[in-house]
Amino acid sequence: MTESLKRTALFDSYKNYGGKTIDFGGWELPVQFTSIKAEHEAVRTKAGLFDVSHMGEILVSGAGALSYLQKIVTNDVSKLKDGQAQYTVMCYEDGGSVDDLLIYKRGTNDYLLVVNASNIEKDLEWMKKFATPDVVIEDKSADYALIALQGPAAESVLQKLTDEVLADIKFFRFKDNVVIAGHTVLVSRTGYTGEDGFEIYGSPEAIVALWPEILKAGESEGVVPAGLGARDTLRFEAGLPLYGQELTKDISPLETGLGFVVKVNKEEDFNGKEVLISQKENGIPRKLVGIEMIDKGIPRTGYKVFLGEEEIGEVTTGTQSPTLKKNIGFALLNREHTELGTEVEVEIRTKRLKAILIATPFYKRS
Template identity: 75%
Template structure:
């Protein structure tokens, strides 16, 4: 398995913590350390530490950086102030999604873009194709590592390792050059679990040190190393999309329910704007909805969805929710059957089982 798969700097650490690895988009990453349910529960009630060093980091700088980004992405990058992060989407001319990403404004003409691991090469190639000579695009993914510390006890644990007043870093804000346990980091607060927590960007060497230091520091608080399995169930309960499932080149941000990142009123003619504007005006042809199974069965990615025996869509993500103890899913369905309370059927192992459209997110922290 390891012959062709890429590894993060923390691969040897997984072995020490009994991580069970899988092929995730060409990377050998831990799906779990103990069990998905136990790790999920730890993040909801205490804390979990994730290695997400496979994510891509791309620096965009130069005189033309802001106009370039305004053309490239759907959100309004001009609204960012230094030290602020923004969630956005990058689209093709036809409105399909190239990727969803985070933009960090580090200073004037200085932006850090964080993209999905499986899309790094595709994204960078697309960016370079759109760029003028007054924009520099530097794929620095190899030089960065990324840890995510998530859960209600995350701040308490991390505060013991830094003098930086963490409560002052608000949601979707970040600080550069933060010293954590003697290592230099960029520290942000965005989250992909529905819980409070931090992303720790650092050098590959620092990540290996910080992984052990943070886990040791948080052990008595119930902190556990957490794999991709729990990351998926956590983000799904919190109603957050995963590229390749809720978003793709065939699925627009509006169809995925991400209208809040599509700023049609910004002056710049961003890529895909005319198609997305038409979708907004005419109504999206398909809509991402939350479903709960009425009949006994778990909806899984790719399962067909029916209404009155007519195929109307498919499940994009589904599982038995560890927090809610219910069988739930996201489904991309035709607009005309997308209302709350609508009854649908999901084909599970050649049987059509009843499901109900319910509100999302499925989980919100109190």
């Protein structure tokens, strides 16, 4: 592994738990600690602890912060109350996606944006293009580390380390200045796995100290450190998009099924609004659907999908689902060929293998 790769504050902790690292968008991050399947299963049934400190944190403040955000994201930021989080997308003028992100409202004209690691520089450059004099945009990524405790046991484990009543923090809500094991952090009830859980933001020093404390507190309940491999299979089963695969500069949020974060009726014009209105009114050109293999084979990113002799799209993500024990995938297909139950073929190496279009998400927690 080259020295030029970026490392999170937790890098030195990985080896204590057997972490195997890979290059992930220029970061040296753990793909697994034991096995992807074991870590995946732990999150579905108990809990797993992830290092996601590579994510970017951008503060947007100033008197014009709200009106500015309304013009650069698709969701309606005016609906946010203090202590609430919101999922949204930034679009280009042609409706393609700059990035998907979370917005945390910390107070009046005080917002924390959490963006994808590989997009930090691009997002900042894009955001600054539209900044007005009454808005302050600050890259605070270096000031934060971030861990995610995900799974059915997440609340009971984290509760052992704090006097804060975690049950009071509802889904897509957060609380700042929470003391956990003596360290003051921001605790958000959000995640990227399809399970209940928390994302914990704090100084790099605080997060490095909390990592072993949380694992120790959860040892009796089966909590394990988990890597990027399980994070990907978990989010995929839960139907959550990954930027660079289900969302790109060439894929609109409507095409990937994120219509619920595209508020074309809000007063403010935002980048891509006209194109997205047209897509809503006239129909999207392509649609993201689920596929399940009938023949033996795993659909992988970039594999072509055919209906008869016509190429109708391609796989964006695919794997053998650890939970469902089936070979499944997301495919972005021409809209007219996306009826559920349609039988298609996926080109795997030199063979075309049968698959069927199915509903997503593949997995929903009870």
